Amino acid sequence: MTDQTVPLFDTLVIIGPGLIGSSILRRGMDDRRIARRLVACDISPEVRARVAELGIADVVETDPATAARDADCVIICVPVGAIAMVAAQVMPVMKKGAILSEVGSVKVTVMEAMQPLLARYPDIAFVPAHPMAGTEFSGPDAGFATLFEDRWCLLTPPEHTPEPAITRITALWKMMGARVRCMSVDHHDRVCAIVSHLPHLLAFTICGTADDLADETRSEVLDFAASGFRDFTRIAASDPTMWRDIFLNNREALLDMLDRFIADAQEMGNAIRTGNEDVIVSRIQRGRAIRRSLIENRQA
Template identity: 75%
Template sequence: MTAPTPSAPLFDRLVIIGPGLIGSSILRRAHENRAIARELVASDIDAGVCARVRELGIADRVEADPARAVVDADCVILCVPVGAIGAVAAQVVPAMKHGAILSEVGSTKVSVITGVLPALASRPDIAFVPSHPMAGTEYSGPDAGFPSLFENRWCLLTPPEGTPPDAVARITALWQAMGAHIRTMTAEHHDRVCAIVSHLPHLLAFTICGTADDLAGETRSEVLDFAASGFRDFTRIAASDPTMWRDIFLNNREALLEMLDRFMADAHAMAKAIREGDDTVIVNRITRGRAIRRTLIENRQA
């Protein structure tokens, strides 16, 4: 693939498979900024999603068949649940043109790369650049997206060894055009980082809301009636898509379980401090939490 001229878009044809929150946000940003792609194509197995994307006008063309959608595309981004990425890659890779770039936006990377590589075994001409934009909301579907979703957020790239530098540079440029900051790391490191900063918090939110829901009678009613901001924050996270998070938990189980074990040890230590009236431990933990919050605000990640 030849480098674009200064006046040419980054990609001639960009294809989004799965225009949900992330996919439709990419389309919206690229629709606003035509320096990203001359033509935007969207595809989804759900006919209702395809119809809604047409109504929203965020893609130049919509195809129900993903293999047909990727024909002559310069870049294809898979925006489907991580458990489906390998199967979708097997569908689209044979139809991709020589020299095209395949990317995806999954929240786990070891499992995704393992799932995609078999489809690429007979297509060494296709460059694979996994990416993970660290942005989102509790909403899903094509109506949930918005063009500023990735602004000042991190996008983590985990290109396998031997990935052509030009392909990595193009995907980097794509996410920079989305407004994101870029960090490159190994897939293994990515999964451990995301286990603590994203996957474990979601697991805890789902669990806490389940505990509240299990409370009987009047107590449960009062929990829901008098919910303070802390509990409301958990319910916002817990409103996330069940299929997506099921796949994330199962596909990053080793790193997630490691972080869960560490959290449980810390929770037991905090319980012991409360039981024994050890205010030093309690204040230290709260102070560390406040410091992390201040850092997030300073880094414009909160």
């Protein structure tokens, strides 16, 4: 939609106003070209009360079906394992031609779980999205309107999704400040396994390793933590429920990347053990090159 005298959506519903959901709401409140009416919905009374206090939605609802009834677009922002369950609540009441989206960081299992619903409600366009942005914080207070600036949002629409629905979700994320790309669910999950899921797995593991050390050494780890370890702890502070669901739902791709990492780590260990300077320097140089590429691509 190019005519911005009319908002992109009349009513946009966010179910689960955590970090991602509340950031969408904040951007929508700042830019009324996105939606005339912003609705937030959550099962938690505390979350609903906080959203109302923050003033980041026009309406706050308890029941997903009530929230979704008049929506032009519903975005489900809950842990991956609960996406299809929430979709089953809202799709029966959504109006013909409305768009359903979600922001989970795993797509294959979500698409598998959604297939029966998509067959049952063919008049609802499903356009999954994954904004590649976030922090270690969660909840409605964690969001901010510029979270998606210059970040990628990956869309994985199923085959035969109406093109106008993809166009509108693309426009939504561009208005959020993101760069948008479409890809298959399988390719998405493999990409995210290496750039997001494996780094989190390593961060959780190395922090656990440090915590398992003898008491005296552990206290020194905490006292003298250098920037490298601090970076791991920032990642490891992420929401446990969300990451449990991600690991279990992207199991195959994640385990494949973990196997590759273990082989590479063993190779680096052998190089250190045998004094193979060429392998050590090569690995370091490749890491530096990747970092430079991220900076040039405005992703660092």
